[in-house]
Amino acid sequence: MYRYDQYDQAMVDARVAEFRDQVSRRLAGRMTDDQFKPLRLKNGLYLQLHAYMLRVAIPYGTLNSRQMRKLAQIARTYDRGYGHFTTRQNIQYNWIRLEDAPDILGDLAKVEMHDIQTSGESIRNISADQFAGAAADEIMDPRPWCELIRQMTSFMPEFSYLPRKFKIAVIASKADRAALRWHDFALRIVRNDAGETGFEVFAGGGMGRTPFIAFRIREFLPTNEIFAYLQAVLRVWNRHARRDNIHKQRMKILVHELGEKEFARQVEAEHAGFLARGANFPQAEYDRIAEFFAPPPFEQGLNDDIDLADPEFAAWAERQVVAHKAPGYAIANISLKPVGGIPGDISAEQMDVVADLAERYSFDELRATHSQNLVLPHVRKADLPAIWRALRDCGLADANLDLATDLIACPGLDYCSLANARSIPVAQKIAARFADAERQARIGELKIKISGCINACGHHHAGNIGILGVDRKGIENYQLLLGGSGDAETSQARIAGPGFDEDGIVDAVEKATELYLRQREDGERFIDTYRRIGMEPFKEAIYG
Amino acid sequence: MVEVLRLRDGPASEAEPVSLDSFLDDSDGGAVRIEAGDDVERLFPVLDRLQLVEIDFPRFRDGRGFSSARMLREAGYRGEVRATGDVLVDLVWFMQRCGFDSFAPDVPLNPAEVEAALARYPHVYQPAADGRVPVWALRHG
Numbered sequence: 001m002y003r004y005d006q007y008d009q010a011m012v013d014a015r016v017a018e019f020r021d022q023v024s025r026r027l028a029g030r031m032t033d034d035q036f037k038p039l040r041l042k043n044g045l046y047l048q049l050h051a052y053m054l055r056v057a058i059p060y061g062t063l064n065s066r067q068m069r070k071l072a073q074i075a076r077t078y079d080r081g082y083g084h085f086t087t088r089q090n091i092q093y094n095w096i097r098l099e100d101a102p103d104i105l106g107d108l109a110k111v112e113m114h115d116i117q118t119s120g121e122s123i124r125n126i127s128a129d130q131f132a133g134a135a136a137d138e139i140m141d142p143r144p145w146c147e148l149i150r151q152m153t154s155f156m157p158e159f160s161y162l163p164r165k166f167k168i169a170v171i172a173s174k175a176d177r178a179a180l181r182w183h184d185f186a187l188r189i190v191r192n193d194a195g196e197t198g199f200e201v202f203a204g205g206g207m208g209r210t211p212f213i214a215f216r217i218r219e220f221l222p223t224n225e226i227f228a229y230l231q232a233v234l235r236v237w238n239r240h241a242r243r244d245n246i247h248k249q250r251m252k253i254l255v256h257e258l259g260e261k262e263f264a265r266q267v268e269a270e271h272a273g274f275l276a277r278g279a280n281f282p283q284a285e286y287d288r289i290a291e292f293f294a295p296p297p298f299e300q301g302l303n304d305d306i307d308l309a310d311p312e313f314a315a316w317a318e319r320q321v322v323a324h325k326a327p328g329y330a331i332a333n334i335s336l337k338p339v340g341g342i343p344g345d346i347s348a349e350q351m352d353v354v355a356d357l358a359e360r361y362s363f364d365e366l367r368a369t370h371s372q373n374l375v376l377p378h379v380r381k382a383d384l385p386a387i388w389r390a391l392r393d394c395g396l397a398d399a400n401l402d403l404a405t406d407l408i409a410c411p412g413l414d415y416c417s418l419a420n421a422r423s424i425p426v427a428q429k430i431a432a433r434f435a436d437a438e439r440q441a442r443i444g445e446l447k448i449k450i451s452g453c454i455n456a457c458g459h460h461h462a463g464n465i466g467i468l469g470v471d472r473k474g475i476e477n478y479q480l481l482l483g484g485s486g487d488a489e490t491s492q493a494r495i496a497g498p499g500f501d502e503d504g505i506v507d508a509v510e511k512a513t514e515l516y517l518r519q520r521e522d523g524e525r526f527i528d529t530y531r532r533i534g535m536e537p538f539k540e541a542i543y544g
Numbered sequence: 545m546v547e548v549l550r551l552r553d554g555p556a557s558e559a560e561p562v563s564l565d566s567f568l569d570d571s572d573g574g575a576v577r578i579e580a581g582d583d584v585e586r587l588f589p590v591l592d593r594l595q596l597v598e599i600d601f602p603r604f605r606d607g608r609g610f611s612s613a614r615m616l617r618e619a620g621y622r623g624e625v626r627a628t629g630d631v632l633v634d635l636v637w638f639m640q641r642c643g644f645d646s647f648a649p650d651v652p653l654n655p656a657e658v659e660a661a662l663a664r665y666p667h668v669y670q671p672a673a674d675g676r677v678p679v680w681a682l683r684h685g
Contacts, residue, residue, distance in 0.1 A: 007679040010666045018664055022634070038605055039634055121605065151679070155665065157641035157672045158614050161607025227670070239611050243580065277618060285680040 001062050002147045002292045004112045011154070012109045015116055019043050021101035023353045027099065041120030042160075044092075045101055052096040055118040056108060060128035060146040060170070061089030061368040063113075064339060065359035068366055070111040072351035083351070085336060085344040087408060087459055088167070089127050089368040090118060094415050116154060121162045123234075127169045129177050130369040133293060134377040140197070142172040142189055143225070145291040148281065152227055159234045163249035163421030166234070167206070179370060179486030181205050181214040182462055184251045185233060190220065198222050203233060204255030204263070207456035212252040213490050215260045217267065225271070227281055232270035234528065236263065238261050252337035253454055295326075296363035296378055302328025306381045313388050315437065321384065321400035330381050333376040334391060335398035335406065339435040342424050343409045344372030346396075351412040353394045357387055370486075371408055371447075373401070402445045404434035404513070408459050412469065413476075419452035421469025421476035424452055429506045434513075443513050445525045449484070459460075462486040464527045465509055466493040478505035482538055483530045494535060497543050508542050515541035547652040552645040553655070557596035557624055577585035577628075584612040591621045599644070610642045617643035617673035633657045637664065643673035 004012070026036040029157050044055035056071070071091055075083045078100045079093040086092055096104070108114055117123055119523050126146045133141040135256075149168060153159075169178045172189035181184040186202040199221040205214030221229055237251045255263045307312035322331040334354060336344050343363070356364045358376060359385045367375035379387060391397040400406045407430060410416065412423030427450055449463030460466030466481035477499040484493025498510055513526070516539055520529045550556060559575035567576040567585060575596035578584055586593070597616060601608040613625050624646055627639050631649035636658050639647070647653055668676045
C-alpha cells in the first residue's frame, strides 16, 4: 500500500498545526462558530446531538495493522472505546471533545492518516472497490489512480470552497462493488480495442433528497488526461451551480438543469483548455505510486482447497469468503453486523484483533467497505480456520455477507443532528426478525439500507429494500422503498406506499421477502424478481 | 476606507472599480469589480485595458471567485487581482495560489497572520496560477 514520503508527511503535519491554531482561535473566542464551522468541517469535525463527531479518512478503504491499532488507541483514549465504519469507507468517532481534536489529528499523522476534506463542501475521500488488488475479475488495481487523484484533489486552491460536497469512486471491473454511479464523479478503468487503458467516466450522481444516477459523460478518457478532465468538471460546476439553496447545489442538480448534453459540452470545452495549457502530471509519478501497489509476494503451489469439515466454520467460510486472483488465496470478509449490534460499529479490542489478523495472515492489509464491513484481502486458504476462530472469539464471525441482516444504516437520531428518525433500532429489529441463519440463507442476497432522514447517508435509494425515516408531526415514521441497487445495473428505489411505525416497517419488510420467496424463479435474487414482476405484486402483498 | 493588503510590488491602482457591465460599456477606467455570479470570460477581449480587477466574496463559503481569478491569470492578465468581501485569513493561501495579489476584506486582515498562513504549507500538490512547482514535479526532478 501507499506510504507517505517527506512531502506527504510535511503536508499532513502542516494541517495538524493549522487546525491546532484554528481550534485555539475558536476556544479563545476569536472566531464565531459560524466562521469556525466550515474550517472544522474540512477536518471532518461535526457538532452532533451529544458531542463532536470526528470522521477520519481511510483513503479508498485501505489500511494497515499499525493504522488500525492507532484507530483503536484513539477510540480508547478520546472516545468511549469504539468507532463506527461509514459508507464512505471511513471511520468516525461519536464522543469527541473539541479540545482533543488537534491531538487526535497529531496521533493520526504519526501513522500517515488524516481527516482532511472528510466533510464540508469538499472533494471527499475517494472510494474504491474493497477487493482492489485481490479480485479475480479486475483488469488492474484501481488504487494507484485513487492515490494519484487523492493527491491532486488535496488542498486544491480553486476547488476548496465548492458549492457542495463532491464524491469520487474508482473501480476496475465489470462488477460494481462500490456503488459507482451514485457518485458525483466516477471512473471505471477499461481497455479500448487498441489495448490502451482509460477511464469510462460518469458524472452527476448522488443520493440525498434529490437522487440521480450518474450518466456516462465519456466512454473513454485516456488516463493521462484525468487531471485536466477532473478540473474541467469541477470548474463548470463551481462557476455555474446555484449558491442560494444548499439543497440544490450538488453537481447532479446542475447536470439535471443544464441537461446531460450541454453539461458535457461545457466540460469538453474546459477540458480542451486545460489540455492546451498543459495541465498534466508526469507518467513517472503514476509509476512511482503504482509501485506501492505491486501485488504482495504470493506463495506459489499452495493447496487451493478449504477444509470444510467443521460445520460452523464451513457456514462462515461459505458466506464470507470470496474468490481471490491468486491460487491458494482467498478474500475474507469480516462482518460488522452482529444481530443486536449497531451496523458498522467495532470496539477497540476488536480493532486490535483484526489488526493482528491482518499483520499475521493478510500481508498487513485491511479494507473497509462501503457496506460498513471489513476485509482481509489476501489470506491463504489454509489459514482461514485460524482466522475464523480468532474472529469468533471476539464476536466478529457472523456469516451474513449481503444477506438480510447485513444492513446499512446511518447513525440516525441516536447521534445525528440532522436526523428525523432513529435508524439503529429499526436495523436491530429487522436483524432480529431475520436472525435465523437458515432463513437468511433461504432468502439469499438482499440489500436493506436505512436512512434516518432524506439526506440518505444510509443509502436507502440504493437499497433492494430501502427505508427512510421521517418525522410525521413529532412521530417517527418509516417509508418503504423497493428496487434500488448500487451494483452494475444501478437503479433507484421507488416508494411503495404509505409509511409505517417502527414495528410496522419490520412487518412490511418481512411481507416483501415472503412475496419474493413465493414468486422467485430459479436463481433469482430479490432484486431480480422485483425487476421481473415490478412493484404492484409487492404493494398488494404489503398493503393488500 | 477599507484597508488594502498588497502582495505585489509597484504603486496601487488609483482607478475606482466599476461593475462589469459599466466597464464593458465604457472602458476608460482601468478597474472592474466582479461579483460572484459574473462571467469573467467577458473581460478576456479587453484585458489589456485593465490594471485592477476586484473579485467579491459575498460569503466566504462562496468559492466562485477562485475560478474567476485563476481564469483571468490563465488568460494572461498580469494586473492586480484584489479579493473583497468576506475574506478570512484561512482563505488567503488558496487565493494567492489562484492569482489574487491583494486583499481588501470587510474586516481587515492581520498582516502577521496572513504571512503565517501563506507560509503554513511547505508544498503544493498541484499547479495553479502562482507558478509553484507541485510535489509531483519535485519528486521527479
